[in-house]
Amino acid sequence: MNSCSETIDDEQRHAAARSLSVAQSPSDGMSLIAPQPGSDYYRAVMPTDIPDRALELRTEVTPEASVRVFLEEVDVPRPVGGQVLVRVEAAPINPSDLGLLLAGADPAQVRKEGTPERPVLTAPLRPEAFRAVGARVGLAMPAGNEGAGTVVAAGADAGSAALVGRTVAVAGGSMYSQYRLAASGECLVLPDGTTARDGASWFVNPMTVLGMIETMRAEGHSALVHTAAASNLGQMLQRACLEDGIPLVNVVRSEAQAAILSGIGATHVCDSSRDDFMTSLTTAVTEASATLGFDAIGGGPMANRILTAMELAASAGAPYSRYGSAVHKQVYLYGRLDRNPTELTREYGMAWGIGGWLLPNFLAKAGPETVTRMRDRVAAGLTTTFASSYTSTVDLAGVLDPAALATYGRQATGQKYLVLPNG
Amino acid sequence: MNSCSETIDDEQRHAAARSLSVAQSPSDGMSLIAPQPGSDYYRAVMPTDIPDRALELRTEVTPEASVRVFLEEVDVPRPVGGQVLVRVEAAPINPSDLGLLLAGADPAQVRKEGTPERPVLTAPLRPEAFRAVGARVGLAMPAGNEGAGTVVAAGADAGSAALVGRTVAVAGGSMYSQYRLAASGECLVLPDGTTARDGASWFVNPMTVLGMIETMRAEGHSALVHTAAASNLGQMLQRACLEDGIPLVNVVRSEAQAAILSGIGATHVCDSSRDDFMTSLTTAVTEASATLGFDAIGGGPMANRILTAMELAASAGAPYSRYGSAVHKQVYLYGRLDRNPTELTREYGMAWGIGGWLLPNFLAKAGPETVTRMRDRVAAGLTTTFASSYTSTVDLAGVLDPAALATYGRQATGQKYLVLPNG
Numbered sequence: 025m026n027s028c029s030e031t032i033d034d035e036q037r038h039a040a041a042r043s044l045s046v047a048q049s050p051s052d053g054m055s056l057i058a059p060q061p062g063s064d065y066y067r068a069v070m071p072t073d074i075p076d077r078a079l080e081l082r083t084e085v086t087p088e089a090s091v092r093v094f095l096e097e098v099d100v101p102r103p104v105g106g107q108v109l110v111r112v113e114a115a116p117i118n119p120s121d122l123g124l125l126l127a128g129a130d131p132a133q134v135r136k137e138g139t140p141e142r143p144v145l146t147a148p149l150r151p152e153a154f155r156a157v158g159a160r161v162g163l164a165m166p167a168g169n170e171g172a173g174t175v176v177a178a179g180a181d182a183g184s185a186a187l188v189g190r191t192v193a194v195a196g197g198s199m200y201s202q203y204r205l206a207a208s209g210e211c212l213v214l215p216d217g218t219t220a221r222d223g224a225s226w227f228v229n230p231m232t233v234l235g236m237i238e239t240m241r242a243e244g245h246s247a248l249v250h251t252a253a254a255s256n257l258g259q260m261l262q263r264a265c266l267e268d269g270i271p272l273v274n275v276v277r278s279e280a281q282a283a284i285l286s287g288i289g290a291t292h293v294c295d296s297s298r299d300d301f302m303t304s305l306t307t308a309v310t311e312a313s314a315t316l317g318f319d320a321i322g323g324g325p326m327a328n329r330i331l332t333a334m335e336l337a338a339s340a341g342a343p344y345s346r347y348g349s350a351v352h353k354q355v356y357l358y359g360r361l362d363r364n365p366t367e368l369t370r371e372y373g374m375a376w377g378i379g380g381w382l383l384p385n386f387l388a389k390a391g392p393e394t395v396t397r398m399r400d401r402v403a404a405g406l407t408t409t410f411a412s413s414y415t416s417t418v419d420l421a422g423v424l425d426p427a428a429l430a431t432y433g434r435q436a437t438g439q440k441y442l443v444l445p446n447g
Numbered sequence: 448m449n450s451c452s453e454t455i456d457d458e459q460r461h462a463a464a465r466s467l468s469v470a471q472s473p474s475d476g477m478s479l480i481a482p483q484p485g486s487d488y489y490r491a492v493m494p495t496d497i498p499d500r501a502l503e504l505r506t507e508v509t510p511e512a513s514v515r516v517f518l519e520e521v522d523v524p525r526p527v528g529g530q531v532l533v534r535v536e537a538a539p540i541n542p543s544d545l546g547l548l549l550a551g552a553d554p555a556q557v558r559k560e561g562t563p564e565r566p567v568l569t570a571p572l573r574p575e576a577f578r579a580v581g582a583r584v585g586l587a588m589p590a591g592n593e594g595a596g597t598v599v600a601a602g603a604d605a606g607s608a609a610l611v612g613r614t615v616a617v618a619g620g621s622m623y624s625q626y627r628l629a630a631s632g633e634c635l636v637l638p639d640g641t642t643a644r645d646g647a648s649w650f651v652n653p654m655t656v657l658g659m660i661e662t663m664r665a666e667g668h669s670a671l672v673h674t675a676a677a678s679n680l681g682q683m684l685q686r687a688c689l690e691d692g693i694p695l696v697n698v699v700r701s702e703a704q705a706a707i708l709s710g711i712g713a714t715h716v717c718d719s720s721r722d723d724f725m726t727s728l729t730t731a732v733t734e735a736s737a738t739l740g741f742d743a744i745g746g747g748p749m750a751n752r753i754l755t756a757m758e759l760a761a762s763a764g765a766p767y768s769r770y771g772s773a774v775h776k777q778v779y780l781y782g783r784l785d786r787n788p789t790e791l792t793r794e795y796g797m798a799w800g801i802g803g804w805l806l807p808n809f810l811a812k813a814g815p816e817t818v819t820r821m822r823d824r825v826a827a828g829l830t831t832t833f834a835s836s837y838t839s840t841v842d843l844a845g846v847l848d849p850a851a852l853a854t855y856g857r858q859a860t861g862q863k864y865l866v867l868p869n870g
Binding site for chain 1: 543546547580581582583586745746751766767769770773777780781783788789790791792793796797798799800801802803804805807808811
């Protein structure tokens with residue numbers, strides 16, 4: 025549901041794609057399957073388990089305005105210094121991953137080519153979609169925003185070496201790979217008893233949820249409004265808000281979705297499909313004293329409605345002012361489920377703001393102390409507050425199955441695939 | 448031009464309206480025209496000049512959905528403690544004053560009633576306008592956001608007593624009055640040689656200009672985009688930016704307006720009536736490295752265009768990212784020349800924001816040190832950088848002349864009235 029919030033550091037991935045040839049061709053000629061325990065460069069457990077070559081999923085936009093998704097056999101990189109090599113065991117397919125994989129192509133137009141062992145999906149790009157991804161043409165980009173697995177080798181730095189054998193979660197792209205190099209500092213070490221599958225979706229939804237709460241506190245608000253609230257992320261946010269005692273106004277678009285949230289203890293649930301939506305939203309916003317909203321929809325009138333409700337709440341009983349209440353009302357758009365323009369009628373005074381919200385931008389601004397606190401809380405809650413569930417699992421080739429794509433490509437609430445790159 | 452930026456503290460004015468009866472009825476029975484030099488309460492120069500009763504303009508919304516603008520004869524208040532009494536000699540009619548005076552009525556529908564000495568303007572309110580000012584019904588509100596005059600009496604506090612005889616500028620409402628009580632701390636003492644007429648428009652436009660520059664610095668930007676840039680305020684902003692070496696992109700809507708700005712030294716002027724507007728805007732924003740805009744228009748596509756140009760500038764030459772550049776791009780809407788909805792296509796990544804901007808809200812956030820610095824700079828520049836010019840002067844009864852209203856009510860660029868409450 026939360027297309028844009030799902031983090032992705034494309035520049036980092038881009039840089040990674042460019043540097044692959046270097047990383048995969050160690051200039052000193054040391055064999056990747058002959059680790060040298062105790063050397064300055066490289067140590068590994070389970071050396072016989074580490075293959076010479078491994079598979080990685082790639083997505084490429086061609087000059088002919090189509091996108092190709094395929095598997096590439098690459099040299100398994102060798103960690104040095106502060107790096108570790110992670111055997112990726114689980115990585116979810118998020119809407120933001122789909123955006124990168126398909127480059128805006130229609131999932132219904134995907135065709136399967138190649139061989140059974142090396143399938144290739146292709147799909148045409150409409151002119152506007154092609155224009156939007158012009159900078160990608162000819163780049164075979166790796167994909168997969170987040171995942172988890174086992175550290176099977178490490179550079180010589182003490183911090184990395186200590187991770188060998190541990191189950192860790194990683195984000196930042198390239199997770200649809202059998203093996204992925206990571207900086208030891210970016211690995212989230214999972215608590216004992218938490219599996220790679222438990223930890224695969226550690227970043228996109230959980231860190232977004234905590235990023236919303238951190239934003240709320242940093243900007244002086246005390247309650248939240250959230251749209252598309254029955255999503256996986258929305259339920260997670262409700263659980264975290266219940267833990268923290270934060271009033272949360274959930275906006276959903278059906279009775280069935282309302283029931284999901286009520287079922288996990290939500291107090292405020294407003295159904296936008298009902299005629300009395302604005303009344304119920306205003307009541308809920310008033311009761312919660314909510315002056316900050318996170319909107320996954322983006323387009324259309326929703327953000328405007330939230331600001332309107334907040335202003336009605338803020339100005340109720342206050343003396344007349346032509347410029348509305350002085351209480352700052354803010355809505356962040358973190359997704360774009362509706363790609364139509366956002367319409368602002370501005371009937372909520374002058375103390376309001378709307379803006380984009382993107383997890384990596386937030387994390388960069390928040391600083392390492394806050395990020396560490398967030399990561400630690402996620403790690404502790406991966407099987408409870410921040411648990412994700414999946415409807416299917418596939419291996420890397422399975423991602424390229426048009427039938428599977430038809431399901432996960434719909435981005436329907438409750439449909440989530442988990443990729444097991446090592447089967 | 449800058450309807451909403453023009454400051455007005457309606458709550459304060461509202462409170463003032465309520466407390467008038469108290470302020471005007473000193474319980475100790477001391478006569479207002481018999482000041483007692485050296486007493487603890489009250490000192491004055493020119494005692495014979497201070498009348499017992501004086502005129503004040505009032506605007507009232509009636510339960511019958513009309514607005515009445517009239518003159519009220521009131522007791523001249525007596526300053527105590529830290530207060531001073533200002534004989535108001537000049538107060539401009541700003542668009543925001545009009546908003547309060549007419550409560551949204553159409554200037555063309557105004558009728559004159561009353562007597563020649565006590566004229567009353569009335570105008571019907573459309574239902575939506577009436578609804579919007581429901582909280583005003585039955586309140587005879589004073590008006591006039593800013594002005595200047597001479598301190599003719601003061602309370603016993605040293606700070607206030609020292610102001611007697613000085614020419615001061617005041618803001619905060621009730622300036623369409625012959626005499627106005629003010630806290631000595633809110634008075635801006637004008638430099639020798641600066642007249643009340645020079646200082647009358649000290650607050651709304653000059654403080655908005657400096658507030659924009661302060662906002663730019665506080666939020667980490669280094670250049671500005673400004674719309675409706677040929678306005679009085681826009682020219683002032685250009686002069687201040689030239690003084691400070693701040694690159695400013697001026698958006699205007701005609702060749703004639705462009706010429707005005709070029710004539711005062713503007714480097715970047717983009718004419719939105721031209722076919723190549725987006726190209727010229729993008730070029731100017733790129734050259735200026737502008738990531739902050741102040742938009743007086745509010746509705747329609749302008750804010751969206753500015754953000755689009757900023758993103759084109761920020762992402763030029765950068766590697767591909769699905770989420771756009773990480774450079775934060777901000778547009779503040781400080782006016783509503785266009786009352787249509789603001790349309791956001793959101794094709795500028797995720798690092799962007801739009802919001803309302805109101806001078807009093809900014810000043811409250813900026814704190815006294817910043818506000819003092821701004822006031823001092825305005826005082827020093829009232830006959831140069833922050834000079835205003837007027838097309839006509841009227842006395843208080845002249846404000847109620849339908850012919851004058853037809854002119855100042857149009858809010859046309861270059862048409863500005865100055866009220867001389869004491870003739």
